[in-house]
Amino acid sequence: MDRPRGEVDVAYFIQVSESNLPLLPRLLRALAHPANAYAVHFDRKIPDAELAPVVAAIRADDRLAAVRFMPREVVTYRGISMVLNVLSAMEFLLAAHPGWCYFVNLSAADYPLVAPDTVRRLLATPGVAGAGANFASVSSPQTWVNTVTEQRIGRLYVDTSLAFGGEENGTAVVPMKIPNPLYAAAEWTARKSEAWMLLHRDFVEYTVRSAAARRLLLAFGLSIEASEHFFVTLLTNTARWRRSLVTNHLRLVVWSHRGVKAVQHPYYVDDTEPNDSSAYMFAGRLASSTALFARKFRVADSPLLDTLDRSVSGIAPAASAADAAGVAATTARVRDGLAAALASSADRVAAWEGRLAAAAAAGQLPAKEDRTPLDTPRGGGGAPVAGGDAPAADVLATAAPP
Known part of the structure; x- marks a missing residue:
């Protein structure tokens, strides 16, 4: 169908596990728009008897005609297979729908706070789609991130789902208790985010097709929690994508409530008050x-x-x-929040470019976390290369005979 002016098409990828399977039909109805693309992945560990009625209900709903089901894979919680599953979805959606502009990954436990038409319009606003903006959280301070990544990436783990075993065998991430020699030698700086993103189609294509992304994926292949590190590390260690990064994943996730911090998982936002089951805490x-x-x-x-x-x-x-006033207020508030996120990230990029310029003026390399080594095939650490492609000199040097 023709896209209305001032809107962009969105590709949604929804990962479904056994625990959140019952929430999927309503989520899909809330996201439904005839011009968007939808890919749903059901973990192979979901029993067929539980899955069949949910699939039948989706297929029977005319509003969900655009929903496509991916081939089922085994996904290990916290394993590299979670990243591989997202990459499979990217490839699936690139092939299924030629016109979408933004990729949004969700789980079936997510829910929209704005209508589908509003999402399409907000992502079409100046500074977003036209600028190729990518949205992901970036954890700080980097000193704390370094401690986390040393445990997760600096040691070796094996995701047993890579053995192509059946789901009946179960899956696990097995710690090898061996340091990863690649981590200490890495020119790139490992970053941390939450696993939820809104990514421009250009970056999605780069992620599934570029040599730099493939090499980085291998570097993360024997790590844990790679879904919180791989994509944001790729974004921040390439100059073009670092300039495109808006450090906000545009999700409400509650990690602290009344002074109590959640640990491995955030709070459920539909929990009720302990003494009043009709009052929702959040x-x-x-x-x-x-x-x-x-x-x-x-x-x-x-x-x-x-x-x-x-x-x-x-x-x-x-x-x-x-109710109508509440919806209007939401639209205005989210639009203003998006504008603030864009402005904050523009300031962050300007500060980074200022540090690069100062280092260059002093004849020094930038600090490691300011470098973009994925721009060049040999690592390096010099000035960033626009577009993340190899410089002409490197291409000529590679092609020259010994």
Whole structure:
């Protein structure tokens, strides 16, 4: 169908596990738009008896005609297979739909806080699609990130799903208790983010087709939690993509509540108050967020989702003037939040380029975390190369006879 002016098509990838399978049909209905693309992956560990009725319900819904199911793979929680599954989805969506502009990865435990039309318009605004902006969180400070990555990437782990065994055998990440010699020698700086991203099609194509991305993927192949490191490390260690990075994943994720920090998993945003099952603990945060999506939910078709649809996102018709006003306020708030994220990241890029210029003026290499070594095939650490391609001198040197 023809794309309305001022909108871009979006490709959604939704990873589904056994625990969040019941939430999928409603999520798909909330995301539905005839011009978008949708790829759903069901972990092979989901029992067929549980999966069959969910698939049948989706196929029977005319609103979900654009939804496509990927071939099922075994995905190991915290393993490299999670990254490989995202890469499979990127390839799948690039082949399935030639016109989308943005790739959004979700789990079935996510839910939108704005309507599909609004997402399409927001991503088409100046400074976003036209600038090739990519959205991912970047954890800080880097000293803490270095400690985390030394444990996750600086040691060797094996994802047993790579053995192509059946799901009945189970999957695990097995620590080898051996240092990874590649980590200490790496010219690139490992970064950390949450695993949720909005990526421009240009970067998606680079991720699945470039030599630099393939080499970096191999470097992460024997690590743990690679989904929180691989994509953001690729973004920040190449000059073109570092300039495109907006350090905000546009999700509401609650990691701290009333002074108590979550550890491995965030809070469920549809939890109710301990003494009042009708009062949702995070309803206020959801209604005032500047994010496009929130996570994690665990109750399918809850009253909270009905309220969000009606008075926050506008996915469902407003039942009152107050509902309509709430939807209008959400749109304005999210638009302003997006503009603030773009401005903050522009300042961050300017500061980085200033440090590069100062180092060059002093005849020194930039600090390691300011370098973009994936721009050149030999590593190096000099000035960034526009576009992340090999400089002409390197191409000629490679082609010259010995």
